[in-house]
Amino acid sequence: MRFHEYGGIEVLRVEEVPRLVPGPAQVLVEVRAAGIQPGEAHIREGAPHARRPATFASGQGSDLAGVVVECGPHVRGFRVGDEVLGFTHRRAGHAQYVLVDDVHLVSRPAGLPREVAGALYVAGTTACAGVFAVDPGPEDTVVVSGAAGGVGSLAVQLARLRGATVIGLASEPHHAWLEKHGVLPVTCGPGTAERIREASGGRVDAFIDTIGEGYAALAVELGVRPARIDTIRDGKAATEIGAPTYGEGAAASAVVLGELARLAARCRPEVPIARTHPPEAVQEAFRALERRHTHGKIVLRP
Structure with missing residues (x-):
């Protein structure tokens, strides 16, 4: 090609x-x-x-x-x-x-x-880098934008494997898949901030943004510290708020890929x-x- x-x-x-x-x-x-x-x-x-x-x-x-x-x-x-x-x-x-x-x-x-x-490789290592950047744990609530996409669908599962509560932003046709994987689905679009607050009980600790379109600013609005906001699509916003932009390059190794492959062979993540x-x-x-x-x-x- x-x-x-x-x-x-x-x-x-x-x-x-x-x-x-x-x-x-x-x-x-x-x-x-x-x-x-x-x-x-x-x-x-x-x-x-x-x-x-x-x-x-x-x-x-x-x-x-x-x-x-x-x-x-x-x-x-x-x-x-x-x-x-x-x-x-x-x-x-x-x-x-x-x-x-x-x-x-x-x-x-x-x-x-x-x-x-x-x-x-690209989706998996990018998802790994994003999860690593925000470092979720069992006490955390994490929001992932583009949660049904190539990167987002892996990021939500990797964050769940760490024990975090995960809110996935996606259109309604993808909500059943997110629920099946232990993710709280929230419809993206007008009113997203209010729906996230309702789903999270008012507390959001970390945000992984896979699509840009203002989600880094939304994370700040939700009270997330910039150090725990990772965006792979909005470098300008990341610079303005001081957030990381960890993507594929931060985890670009055969070691990471091999571990992902072993996990994926067991559908963890699917x-x-x-x-x-x-x-x-x-x-x-x-x-x-x-x-x-x-x-x-x-x-x-x-």
Whole structure:
């Protein structure tokens, strides 16, 4: 999947390129599942150009799961035929074959579906970083915005595993899933602050914001200390109030991914898969993502 200029979904192309050869500590993975992220759409549109300009033709994608087909001579711990999951920082995950540094791979646990494995890295490590940032415990009430999305659906479960009371902001069609996972659902939209106060009994200790749109300011309005507000989508608000912006990069390691994979293999947390698309339907996959309101992850699967 490549694009030759910044733009909308229409600039994405499926192209044939030469198969790559692993370097000394690299593994060539035949991809069987690859998640898509909102951040990839922002990169394609040119939003981070000033900080991280694209080199055209540019690929995209970081999450992946698949089968090892070739190893470099210095690779240890993996061999041809192994089922793996991992990540790449080279904007290259949406491809038939991907070169991955061996330190960015882990073995796929038995019982972990490929589509879950291929969608775990960005959403999972971002959720881990957010929960780590606000450090919830059994005495805390935590609010998560975008609680049914790719990151939010994992963050609410990880906070519950720490024993916290969790309030999840989501549209009504997702309330039953949140309740099933021990989360108090609250409808987002006008009157959200009042509904949160009612659900929490008037006390909110921490806030994980996965979608921006003023939720960091809402957390302050609810009386949450800035040190316990984490936002992955509103850096400007975080700077103004002094809140952390811990996201994927704060937990970007194979160690964290491996532990998440082991937990997810036991559905603790459950990783919801909203839908899958064949790679040639990548444009439709991103259209579904940009409609927002999906529950969980969208995955490319050959």
